[in-house]
Amino acid sequence: MKSLKYSLAISMALGAFVHEAEACGYTTYLPAGYYMYRVVDDTLPAHDISFAEENCLQWQQLTSEEIPLDHIHQVVYDMPLWQFMMLYDDSAGYFWTDNHFEQYIKYHDREVMDFLLLAKLNEELRAAHSSPWYYPSMRVEKYGYTLELIAEIAVESDAPRMRDRYLLQAIRALFTLGRYDECMKLWTEEAEKLPKDNVMRKLILPYIAGVECRLGNYESAMEFYAKIGDIDSMFMCARMGGYVLSMADAIAIAYRNCPDNPRIIEKLQRYVRDGENTYRGYGLEEEPRRLDPERRRMRNYAIEFASAEDAQHPAMWYYTAAMLYDMDNEPEEADKMLALAEQSEGSDFIHESIKVLRINVDARLKPYDRAYDKLLFEQLQWLDAKIRENIDEDVIETTASDGNLDRCVSYYYWNDMMRRILLAEVCPRMIDRGRGARALQLANMADNYLRSLVGYISEYVCSKGTNYCEDYETMTLEEYRHSSELHNYIDFSNDFFDMADVIDIEELVKYADVLEHPKGKFDEFLNARGYTDMDYIYDIIGTRYLRTMQYAKAEEYFQCMNSGYGYRLNVRLYNNPFEIEPTPYYAYGADFRYHFAREMAFMERYIATMEDSNRKAWMMLRYAIGMRNSFMECWPLTQYSYGYVGHRRCSGWWYSKEAKESIKHANNLIAEAIATFTDDEMAACVQYELSNFKTVATSYRHTRYGQIVLSSCDRLRDYRREFVK
Amino acid sequence: MLKTTTLIGGLFATLLCCAAHLNLPPEQVVVRHEAHDEPKNSIYHWMTTFSPTQQVLDFVAEHNIERIYMRMFDVDLIYNENTGESNIEPVATIMFKGEVPSGVEIVPTTYITYEALTSLRYHEEEYAELIVERILAMANYNNCGEIGEVQFDCDWTENTRKTYFKLLEHARGLLQEYGITLSATIRLHQLDEEAPPVERGVLMLYNTGNFRDIETENSILDVSDVKPYLRVKGYPLPLDYAYPTYGWSVSFYDGEFDSLVAGTEYEPQFSLEHVRHERPSVATILEVKRMTEEALGKPYQSNILYHLDESQLKYYSNDEITEILSRD
Secondary structure: OHHHHHHHHHOOOOOOOOOOOOOOOOOOEOHHHOOOOOOOOOOOOOHHHHHHHHHHHHHHHHOOOOOOHHHHHHHHHHOOHHHHHHHHOOOOOOOOOOOHHHHHHHHHOHHHHHHHHHHHHHHHHHHHHHOOOOOOOOOOEEOOEEHHHHHHHHHHOOOHHHHHHHHHHHHHHHHHOOOHHHHHHHHHHOHHHOOOOOHHHHHHHHHHHHHHHHOOOHHHHHHHHHHHOOHHHHHHHHHHOOOOOOHHHHHHHHHHHOOOOHHHHHHHHHHHHHHHOOOOEOOOOOOOOOOOHHHHHHHHHHHHHHHOOOOOOHHHHHHHHHHHHHHOOOHHHHHHHHHHHHHOOOOHHHHHHHHHHHHHHHHHHOOOOHHHHHHHHHHHHHHHHHHHHHOOHHHHHHHHHOOOOOOOOOOOHHHHHHHHHHHHHHHHHHHHOOOHHHHHHHHHHHHHHHHHHHOEEEEEEEEOOOOOEEEEEEEEHHHHHHOOOEOOOOOOOOHHHHHHHHOOHHHHHHHHHHHHOOOOHHHHHHHHOOOOOHHHHHHHHHHHHHHOOOHHHHHHHHOOOOOOHHHHOOOOOOEOOOOOOOOEOOOOHHHHHHHHHHHHHHHHHHHHHOOOHHHHHHHHHHHHHHHHHHHOOOHHHOOOOOOOEOOEOOOOHHHOHHHHHHHHHHHHHHHHHHHHOOOHHHHHHHHHHOOEHHHHHHHOOOOHHHHHHHHHOOOOOEOOHHHOO | OOOHHHHHHOOOOOOOOOOOOOOOOHHHOOOOHHHHOOOOEEEEEOOOEEOOOHHHHHHHHHOOEEEEEEEEEEEEEEEEOOOOEEEEEEEOOOEEOOOOOOOOEEEEEEEEOHHHHHHOOOOHHHHHHHHHHHHHHHHHHOOOOOOOEEEEEEOOOOOOHHHHHHHHHHHHHHHHOOOOEEEEEEOHHHOOOOOOOOOEEEEEOOOOOOOOOOOOOOOOOOHHHHHHHHHOOOOOOOEEEEEEOOOEEEEEEOOEEEEEEEOOOOOOOOOOEEEEEEOOOHHHHHHHHHHHHHHHOOOOOOEEEEOOOHHHHOOOOHHHHHHHHOOO
8 A cells, every 4th residue: 555655645735627518519629629548438338338248158057068158147137026926026017028137047057036035125225325316214124125225135145156245235234224344244254255356346335435434444445446546535535534636646655556447547537638638728828838736746657657667558647748738738748748749659549549549639739741741631531431330320320410510529539639630820920921822721621520420410400591490301412502491500619711801812712722723632632622613612702702892703713613602601781782771672682692793893894994984973972882781781792690609709890900991991981972063963862872961061052952951950960970071 | 034915005005205114103292182182372483493592491481382383394386407307395394403302292383485386286185194194204213202183384365375284284194193182273364264273273473564665664573464364253263372482583685675684683784774673562462462352352361472592582571571471
């Protein structure tokens, strides 16, 4: 127990510090929040289940090798007491099944029947003792049996081939009754002497740990808990004993005691992962990417365990240290540890995890040059293969029917990792290095590859522009994307779209060019894994040009699109963009952006050549109102959404400085147009339409509109003062 | 090994959720009904720990308190985060850290919350059994002596009456096997309603007003609050009367109710905080006593104090306590 005492002494200053990941509801994470650390396969059942499997195997050995394990499981674990009682007593009402174990024990092994009846009674009685309604003086009984009687029968059982099983039942009953000394007696006299790999002995150990804890032998209890890898109980016992135990220390202590216990490795994985996803979340300020002191302590343990002479899992521990350095924003140190991990002995499973972290660390450290492109291509090919090889029904169903993909919820390791590395690490760096087109290619693959592999969507479908969601529907991605009725929750709110919405337009244009003219295998690889419908891409580019008021360029892209694409958008144009006040207008139809761009481009050309100042002023005014409305009342011309879309934030552009400047520019143009009028009657008419009545009455009192205003009202105001020069 | 005939015989006998079946030796809990029916000075104990100090013991002796209505636990609806389910469970179970004074009869009492009551609909029999068994087990375990009466406390209304009365009926039947009387608290607003199926009641003459209302003068006891309810002439059950001997501070923040603070020493902590100190005067208590007896007659057995808390009882002199308890 030397190591435990030592560790407890040095851990006094550190309290337990565990972040629990939000796993339910609609929490949304950033791509950086995907769990990367992986030392056990969490898609497999937890280790507790394996005890059940081991137990069923032993039952098989005790009875007949020909009985299927699931038949044994049904009787031992799933059959309720009342049903077993009917079987036991050959009750007339018993409904026989084709369960072989049931038939075998009924006709060939009464001893097993007796034992199972006792075990099931024990469980029911123990449950009653654990009920909140229980009070110590209550005499709890079931079918005439009490827990005391069960304990007595189990202790006195003389069935040698099931002595270990009766010992477990006796200790369970005695533990519940608080007869701890008798538990210890059974342990020291019998159970402790069972072979260490005996399942019953393994199942008895937690009770003995509990006994020690309740008897006040805290260190001994924690040693037992450490041996079985029950770190949560170690914490509980430490608290009862007045010790302060950190999670890192608890894991280290448990590992030293029992390095091969899968429960400890499971706990380690949960612990490291809890640190992974707490960095950022939508709606939260980005926090500095640093590790908490306790996890740094875990990192030190990892290095210690990895570099020990008799290290048992060196690759796993070097990998753990590398991961914790990476989480601490020290990729250089992570790189060193990873190199050691790569050279160390470990399972294929661990080495695959190492390779994922390698891709991540490379993304953080390598210069983004041609050599890195080549490396990244190779790494993505490997991830691509993993995604395709490991996809299963659960992944397909979750991808098709849940919002997990959009919300960056960890659910499919290989695709999660591709998304995390590309979206959180590679894309931002690519953009910083002026390679926006490549970043868009990568983001498109990250968002759309798995969806394209799945090929269909199955969710509550909602009508465009409303919150009314109809029944669950299943349809192909193509049908979903081409629907004129359904709100598209995929293509206008993912990371690729967010990026395309704000990246330099030149990069977007380059990206469109790469889609049409790939320059190599890597381009082809990425293009093949993204959503590359050119109408979708051109619409984004055209819309970006509308925002920057480059109408001729916008027209250029819109005119390349198939007519009717606008029906696939989530927005429609309902107002006339050239009216001062919102006025219903549907003449543009689905291609409203194209028609608007074309008209604006035409006016630009017309204004440039027109000489008559009043006619020019009218045209300028119409042009300026169109421009202003495209950012305000007629926002669907320049936006894909207003406010939030589902769980996503709205377009970043909407709140940008650029947006505010554009609106200001449009307002200035309106004022300029008004000032261009040389005909007072026309100018007065415009100010009247703008509801600037005070200006009409003061500056244009001699005009027809001046007289109308003066004869109608004597308390005059300008309602759009921004247009009064 | 196991006796199969015994097992089959009891197969459908117990279907309780926790399979607990109480088996108390009857002689430990049964008292003769006549003995229990004697008038006795009584008091409620409504705290979660029974740890009588010397002052409490002196008070009990001095005022010849021979019966304590002891709240054993509340029955509430509890949400379980692990399972995501809500279960009806006993909560705030009393801890006995001292001996029950000799010669004092204990009436185990349980308070049933509205949430629990609405949830136990259709399971009245099951929960009546659980409650009764637990009460008696607690009384037995903590040496509460011979139990002659058990009391249920619940603010039932028209909507919950049916469920509550079913619960009482089942509990009464179970207790009758031990010769134990079932009683229930009666709130003023329940005087107009059908009487619960119990053998006696205790009329609660406290908490008569709405403490959340800033306009309320004294929510613990106010003659004007009680008066309208005492227009009834008689009640179908034998009634004892419970009078308040406690005070509290009601805190309002910016005109809105904020909290209740035990005792009357609490003072405002913030500029927008207003505190109303409430402690019914003996004159008020005696006036209510007079009105009650005029409307409903003398108490069946006792006037009962609410409640046994030395920090509250110190505000009342011995004579005042005697006067409140007096059955003359």
